[in-house]
Amino acid sequence: MKKLACITLDMEPDYGDPEKRIRLLENQEYFERYISIINKYNVKVTMFTVTNLFELRGSDFSNLTTRIPIEYSVHSHTHDPHNACSLEEVQNSKQAYTKFTGKSPTGYRAPIGRINKDGLGHLLDHGFVYDASVYPSIRPGEFGYSNLHMPNIPFRVRRADGKSLIEFPFTAIEKTRIIFALSYAKLLGWFGYSMLLRLFGLPNYVLLLSHPHDFYFASIPNTTVKGLEKIALSRNSNKAFDYFEKMIRFLAQQGYEFVFVSEIYQQVEQMPLTEMAWENWK
Numbered sequence: 176m177k178k179l180a181c182i183t184l185d186m187e188p189d190y191g192d193p194e195k196r197i198r199l200l201e202n203q204e205y206f207e208r209y210i211s212i213i214n215k216y217n218v219k220v221t222m223f224t225v226t227n228l229f230e231l232r233g234s235d236f237s238n239l240t241t242r243i244p245i246e247y248s249v250h251s252h253t254h255d256p257h258n259a260c261s262l263e264e265v266q267n268s269k270q271a272y273t274k275f276t277g278k279s280p281t282g283y284r285a286p287i288g289r290i291n292k293d294g295l296g297h298l299l300d301h302g303f304v305y306d307a308s309v310y311p312s313i314r315p316g317e318f319g320y321s322n323l324h325m326p327n328i329p330f331r332v333r334r335a336d337g338k339s340l341i342e343f344p345f346t347a348i349e350k351t352r353i354i355f356a357l358s359y360a361k362l363l364g365w366f367g368y369s370m371l372l373r374l375f376g377l378p379n380y381v382l383l384l385s386h387p388h389d390f391y392f393a394s395i396p397n398t399t400v401k402g403l404e405k406i407a408l409s410r411n412s413n414k415a416f417d418y419f420e421k422m423i424r425f426l427a428q429q430g431y432e433f434v435f436v437s438e439i440y441q442q443v444e445q446m447p448l449t450e451m452a453w454e455n456w457k
Contacts, residue, residue, distance in 0.1 A: 179439050180381040180431035182213070182423065183307070185284065186224040186236075187254050189388040190408070191400035197228075198395070199387035200235045209390070212420045213243045216427055221382075221436040223250035223284040223307070226271035233275060246435045247272065248282040248307075256318050259285040260294025260308075269301055282436055284308050287318055288345065292456040299338045299453070305440050306332075307382060309344040312352040316404065323352060324457075328378050329443050334453040341440060341448065346382050349375040356384035360418045361411040372425055380439055381431060383422060390415045 188195040199205050213220060222236075222245050229236070239245060251259060252267040265283070272280040281304045285294060288310035298306055311325040327347050333339035346355040348371050353359055355377060360368045388395065393412035400408060411418065426433070 176379050177442070178379045178381075178429065178431045179434050179442060180383065180426045181434055181436045181439060182218050182220050182383050183284075183385065183436065184220055184222045185250050185384070185386045186222050186228065187250060187286075187386065188225075188228075189395055190386065190392070191398035191405075192388075192395050193397055193399060197232065197235075197387050198391055200232065200239070202391075205390060208416050210242050212416065212423065215420075216423050216433070218423060218433045219244040219246070219435050219438075221246050221248055221282075223248045223282075224272075225250050225254045226252045226268040226275075229271050229275035244435075246437055247276055247280075248284065248436060249280045249303075250284050251286050254286045256286050256289055259287070259289035260291065260297060262293075262297050265294070265297040265301055265303075281305060281440070282307060287316075288314065288322075289318060289320075292453065295332055295340070295453060295456060296334070299334055299340060303340055304444075305341045305343060305436070307343040307345075307436060309342055310354070311344045311347055312354055326449060327352070328449075329380060329439075330449040330451055332451050332453050332456065339450075341443060342451075343380070343382060343436065343439070345384055346377060346380075348372060348377060351375055354384060355381060355422075357389040357415060357419055357422065358384070358386070358408065360422060361389065361415055362407055364411060365414070365418055365421060369421070369425070377426075377429070380443065381426065382436065382439075383426070385419065390419070 249268045251264050283306050285308040288308045290308035311327050313321045393409040
């Protein structure tokens with residue numbers, strides 16, 4: 176079976192920043208470092224975008240697409256964890272996406288993975304063909320939850336009326352349920368994280384998770400993030416770009432082909448997948 180990997184970037188304002196800036200787009204050093212890594216490994220990036228940013232930062236996004244291969248996908252309209260996949264969020268995100276790109280969106284990722292049955296129903300009703308929200312692990316914090324019962328590989332969610340979509344869970348290291356994300360590599364340190372990767376490996380279809388703030392969180396002034404969360408997110412911030420490159424290099428060495436999420440969708444859409452009834456979603 177072909178091994179496919181996609182680098183995903185959740186394009187949202189820097190976490191905990193009162194100014195709601197996106198320094199990855201504003202800081203020339205950060206921007207060029209990111210671009211150079213992507214191009215060095217011929218990587219494609221699926222950018223799950225908070226769609227109200229299309230109006231606010233559209234020129235920045237257009238500039239980015241001239242430098243690296245990017246496809247846009249949806250990361251809600253306002254990135255409000257309280258309304259991660261409400262009808263209003265889904266409708267507004269689809270409208271903003273269509274206005275900016277000239278076509279309808281196909282994929283969605285809810286803020287902090289807070290997808291629920293109603294949200295999936297809204298996606299089905301509005302023509303989305305895939306969701307990439309399920310966090311198949313334990314997520315700590317204010318909006319914490321456990322999804323250890325969820326699969327670590329793509330599966331289909333089908334409603335009784337016949338409508339369905341494919342769910343792409345956040346990728347986790349096999350047997351550990353530790354998410355394949357830059358934030359986790361920073362938290363655990365590359366020695367320990369890479370050991371887990373070598374020991375247990377990854378599924379055949381991989382989505383690497385990253386956010387702009389992952390690359391420089393410790394440098395965000397006056398952050399509203401406090402306590403243990405701040406310590407965790409700041410850990411190894413000065414090594415973030417190096418870790419990001421090492422994660423991509425690991426995938427290349429393991430024989431993964433770098434594609435957009437839409438290309439993984441095209442690959443698995445015709446495959447016999449595990450199915451979950453929308454009516455039984457928990």
